[in-house]
Structures are given as structure tokens and as C-alpha cells.
Amino acid sequence: AQTVTQSQPEMSVQEAETVTLSCTYDTSESDYYLFWYKQPPSRQMILVIRQEAYKQQNATENRFSVNFQKAAKSFSLKISDSQLGDAAMYFCAYRSGGGATNKLIFGTGTLLAVQP
Amino acid sequence: DAGVTQSPTHLIKTRGQHVTLRCSPISGHKSVSWYQQVLGQGPQFIFQYYEKEERGRGNFPDRFSARQFPNYSSELNVNALLLGDSALYLCASSTGQGAYGYTFGSGTRLTVV
Numbered sequence: 001a002q003t004v005t006q007s008q009p010e011m012s013v014q015e016a017e018t019v020t021l022s023c024t025y026d027t028s029e030s031d032y033y034l035f036w037y038k039q040p041p042s043r044q045m046i047l048v049i050r051q052e053a054y055k056q057q058n059a060t061e062n063r064f065s066v067n068f069q070k071a072a073k074s075f076s077l078k079i080s081d082s083q084l085g086d087a088a089m090y091f092c093a094y095r096s097g098g099g100a101t102n103k104l105i106f107g108t109g110t111l112l113a114v115q116p
Numbered sequence: 117d118a119g120v121t122q123s124p125t126h127l128i129k130t131r132g133q134h135v136t137l138r139c140s141p142i143s144g145h146k147s148v149s150w151y152q153q154v155l156g157q158g159p160q161f162i163f164q165y166y167e168k169e170e171r172g173r174g175n176f177p178d179r180f181s182a183r184q185f186p187n188y189s190s191e192l193n194v195n196a197l198l199l200g201d202s203a204l205y206l207c208a209s210s211t212g213q214g215a216y217g218y219t220f221g222s223g224t225r226l227t228v229v
Contacts, residue, residue, distance in 0.1 A: 004158075007156050033222065035217055037220075042222060043204060043206075043222050043223045043225075044220055044221065044222040044223070045159070045208070046220075047217040047221035049221070050216065062118075080216065083219065091159075093158075102147075102164065102165060102171070102172070103161035103172055104149075104159070104173065104208075104218065105161070106158030106159050106160075106163050107158055107181070108156075108157055108158050109157075109158055
């Protein structure tokens with residue numbers, strides 16, 4: 001079975017600085033997708049960034065980028081120029097590339113605080 | 117365009133009661149999934165429906181059931197509520213099978229007393 005591990009329960013960053021959130025996963029599959037979701041106090045899960053396992057190039061979305069290390073099964077999220085609105089719970093998630101069920105498997109989350 | 121809408125936003129039930137949670141996906145989205153998020157944990161998969169057929173079920177007891185209607189909206193039903201069913205229930209929709217990610221609603225906060 002696939003598992004997702006986030007080893008940092010809480011992180012803190014100064015406004016305008018850069019922070020990296022860690023995520024590792026375990027799978028025997030070669031085809032899969034990885035996601036980072038943000039969950040602010042409003043509770044709604046918001047998709048931050050997505051990575052396809054077969055793509056070697058790291059995904060980037062504005063101030064958000066990932067460091068995808070397939071051999072090491074690592075998928076970290078880098079937030080540049082941190083803003084107060086980035087404060088939230090961040091979840092790493094895994095989705096199999098094939099199969100009839102395309103469920104998301106989530107880690108336990110990292111609570112990010114942004115200090116002004 | 118409206119996002120994924122869930123109702124109600126909050127509710128309180130007594131142990132042993134039944135509850136129905138509702139979800140309306142984004143227009144054009146044919147897949148709906150349900151997740152349970154216990155406080156301090158990541159969401160856990162409960163069900164996925166695609167084109168009104170069940171495509172997956174997580175490790176939840178038979179007290180949990182769901183269905184998807186012709187307009188692609190969905191209901192999650194939980195019978196014989198237990199205190200441990202207290203959680204945030206999230207609904208997510210996608211156009212296809214979710215390869216491009218899912219759009220989540222704001223959830224229903226269920227408290228069982």
C-alpha cells in the first residue's frame with residue numbers, strides 16, 4: 001500500500017523569506033501523480049501544485065515550486081517570497097496513475113506560520 | 117462559476133442517529149469523492165463515484181454509504197453514528213478521474229454527542 005509521510009508538523013517563516021516543506025512517499029508503482037494542497041482556516045483544500053511522476057522537470061506555479069526526487073521518493077514544496085496569506089496547513093498527496101480507483105492518499109500535514 | 121458546494125456546513129447529531137451529507141460538484145464534473153478528516157490528521161478516502169457508478173471504497177464500515185445522482189450531485193449517508201464519526205467531511209469533484217487534481221468543497225463539520 002502507498003503511504004505519504006510529512007515529518008514536519010509545524011514550520012515558521014518570516015514574511016518575504018523562503019521555506020521548504022518536506023514530503024516522502026512509498027510506492028511500488030511507476031505511474032503516479034503527486035500534489036500539494038493548502039488548507040486555510042476556511043477548511044477548503046486548495047490545489048497548490050501538481051507533479052506527474054514520468055516528468056523529470058520540477059513543477060512550478062508562480063512562487064511555489066517542487067523538488068521531485070523520484071529515486072528517493074521525495075517531493076518537497078518550496079515557497080518563495082512568503083506572504084501572510086500563505087499561512088495554512090499544507091498536505092502532500094499521492095494518486096495512483098492507473099487502476100479503477102483514483103483516490104488521494106494524504107500525509108498528516110504541516111502547519112505553516114508566516115511571521116510579519 | 118460556483119465551486120463545489122456542500123451542505124450543511126455544520127451539524128450536531130446524537131449517537132445512534134443517522135446523517136445525510138450533500139455535495140454538488142462543479143458544473144461539468146462527473147466524478148465525486150468523499151473524504152473524512154479527523155482533527156489533526158490528513159483526509160481519509162471514503163468513496164469515489166464516477167458517472168453515477170461507485171469506483172472505489174475506502175476502509176470504512178458498512179454504516180457509511182453514498183450515491184451519485186443523474187445530475188452528478190452526491191449524498192453521503194452514515195447510520196448508527198458513533199462519537200468517532202465526529203470529523204470534517206470533504207467532498208471533491210473532478211472532470212475525469214482526477215489526474216489534474218480535485219476541487220474540494222469547504223466541508224461539513226459533523227459533531228456526534
